[in-house]
Amino acid sequence: MREQESVGSIINKVLLRKTQLKDNSTTLIMDILYAFFSSLFVVVVSCLVRFAFFKSKSVVNVKVLPPGGRGWPLIGETIEFVTSGWTGHPEKFVTDRMTKFSRHVFRTSLMLEDAAVFCGPEGNKFLFSNEKSLVRYWLPATVSKILPSTDHGVEKMKMVRCHFKPEVLRQYVAVMDMVAQKHFETEWEGNDQILTHKLTKIFTFQVACKIFFSINEPELVNNLSVPFERLAPGLFSIPINLPGTPLRRAINAGKFIRKELTAMAKQRKIDLADGKASPTQDILSLMLCDDYGKFMAETDVADLITGLIIGGYDSTSSTCTFIVNYLAELPEIYEEVYKEQMNIAKSKPSTELLNWEDVSKMKYSWNVACEVLRLVPPTQGTFREAISDFTYNGYSIPKGWKLYWSTYSTHKNPDFFHEPEKFDPSRFNNNAPAPYTYVPFGGGYHLCPGKEFARIEILVFMHHLVRKFKLKKVIPNEQIVFNLIQPKLAKGLPIHLCPHKP
Template sequence: MSLLLLSFLLFIPILLLLRRERSSSRRVPPGSLGIPIIGQSLGLLRAMRANSAEKWVQERISKYGPISKLSLFGKPTVLVYGQAANKFVFSGGGNAIANQQTQSIKMILGDRNLLELSGEDHSRVRGALVSFLKPESLKRYVGKMDEEVRRHLEMHWQGKQQVKVLPLTKALTFNIICSLLFGLESGKQRDQFLDFFQAMIEGMWSIPINVPFTRYNRSLRASARIQTILKGIVHKKRIELQQNAASARQDLISCLLGMVDEDGKQLMTEKEIFDNIKLVMVAGHDTSSVLITFIIRLLANKPAIYAAVLQEQEEIAKSKPEGEALTWEDLSKMKYTWTVAMETLRMFPPVFGGFRKATVDIEYEGYVIPKGWQIFWVTAMTHMDSSIFPEPSKFEPQRFENQASVPPYCFVPFGGGTRICPGYEFARLETLVAIHYLVTRFSWKLCSDNFFSRDPMPVPSQGLLVQISPRTLS
């Protein structure tokens, strides 16, 4: 009898634990974590490459609702959807949500980049980057950007009958980054840098299994080579600043090296400079190149919109002496062109989505997001919501004539709230300068179909092959 009683008493804690686990599991969002490590990663990546990723996400939303669990890139994840979800993610959930990207992005870019930092570290590093990327600072670089765009068009577009737009816009934005952000002029080192950079970004959304011949492995090795190059550049610029042979405002690296706190201590560590330079490279290269490419694609398909953009840009060109560079004031006149860019970003956002991490158990929409889980949000889901943007499949730049009329946390190609991308203004400048010279110097028509896949950025088939011809001001 005593043995039976003892067995019963020992079994009670087990029963209570099982009941607590069942109760907790019912409160975790619906869905499945799938196969360990792999989860739903391969399904999402296949859908992205087939240009059906939004459909893949929408099917999950239809099946499970606006919040569901899955496993992506080796970690348990909660997918959240809608305006309230975007606000929840970008406002930080009262410090319950921390910045965190996938393991692959973290390992390739480094764990001290802005996307991985939270709290005081995030504010400190973001403040350092914003001091260079804010409009007041960028005004002085418009002429340099203008010079890079004109040189690029003369080398790669002029005299050609056909071009592949995406590879060329990637080369253009990379050259702008090298020149303005790193002070790295054209030559062998810049070309080598580009090869390593392209290899690095290929594996940023990949399953983090580090074995030879995988995308992840190739990206890690390319990232290490880039870091070696950056160490040399940073060392050289540090010496130049110490010898007063360079200005702290001549490029981003010099700017970051020259920043000190009230005690005279350098504001950012050397590792933070390396990791955030790689982040800025990716953000400034991919977002703008994809945006410029899709504007060109759109203008080829929308003659009326092309005509309106051309008229605005020709008026600016005619108001200037021939050969004179664009100015900040010229860019401020390109209002219609920027609404076209914004509508392009709404329909074809370069960034598919992003990740955060729950720092504590979070109560959200009647469920618990467990501590340590990833939170995944998808850019296009609110962009293509007909309750937010009527007739979302229709291209209408006038939606953005008054940006205040767009509901907050619904248009999020650059994030939202205090988490908006600090490079937003930089992307705007290089996009407008590039489009100005493209539409005033060339006309084009598509030679390829309109299909594109995501890898993870949108990639048009054949790199968007177009037939081009020179044009003069009408």
């Protein structure tokens, strides 16, 4: 009986244990399911909250970014930016978007970069005044591949500006006059027709070689001019470094120029030490004898001078070309320039070279040049880069964005220049244009250091041009083509030369 009870007890216990295990399994499964769905709920809610947060945050960011559009994927609006000048209206890219989005600043995408275009005198002032604090100079990667050292330090820029002050440059007026006399005798006189742009480039490069290196031998000048010609097309070219491309040709030209100018600098140091060269004979000597320049490596001197020549060579030749263009188109303007230059010529012996005082008297001629620089500035504008987040005109500008200022947001704006398409040198008679509206030479830290150098060179060119010839355009309505480097006349401005009678 006890044995039966024991067996029954055991069976009951087994059944009870089985029931307990089943209940425990059910509980475990329920616990796992509960934990799973609880976790899933937390994850879903977290994702929804995170999505809602970032969505609201992105909406806020879109609201504070400047208005505008990014254009096509990757390439952005670069094509429209570059090609707007091909039709002769480079201002359209900026002015159309100023009208559509904002007259202060608008967003775009250029050179594969997010960019903001700052407009009007306020935009110019902001970028020029905040150099090194909020923004810094920026150039596309193609430029640094061609010219390894493109942005010079504060001390180098101080040295450059010191040697390009009017009181220093006045000694070069006579030198430019001699170069101009020889240039017009050999390249212009005796020809019924010339190609203006080709000759103005020869002239400005001859001046640069003489004043920077004391070189005037045609063979040596030509040896340097060919590689300099290859630099400009590569600066803002498609970034493909393959044989035959503009970028590769420009890189090779840059290497050649750097080698040649470095050798010149090394030899000049030796000549200065031996007394075979004068400390003031040219820009190269001035730089090498400068307290700061004495400690510069020859390669740094070469890079610095290369940048200065590039900055003046193409831009000044372009301005001289368009001066010829407008003098040929506008006989009443030509006559006023001619009278002024003839009065200066008659006031001195025929064999005496031009001097600083003569150039200072060329006020009307310089007004004409200023109006040319307003209508066809040698550069459309330049880039900066935001070095920190900042706010401008109520809009957020993120760190790393590229910032562009354009001459055309003011130069052809009727708010600042009455009848902006009209050629009117009297705009510059007495009162200067409003601050930051006339910016052909840039402004701020990167104001063109060669501005005064270019002024003298242009006026000496005009002096000899009008005294020797009357001008007639071969192609009356030759199209102006603009690119990122400089404006050009489509056919190079062929001109009939009509020499003045003795």
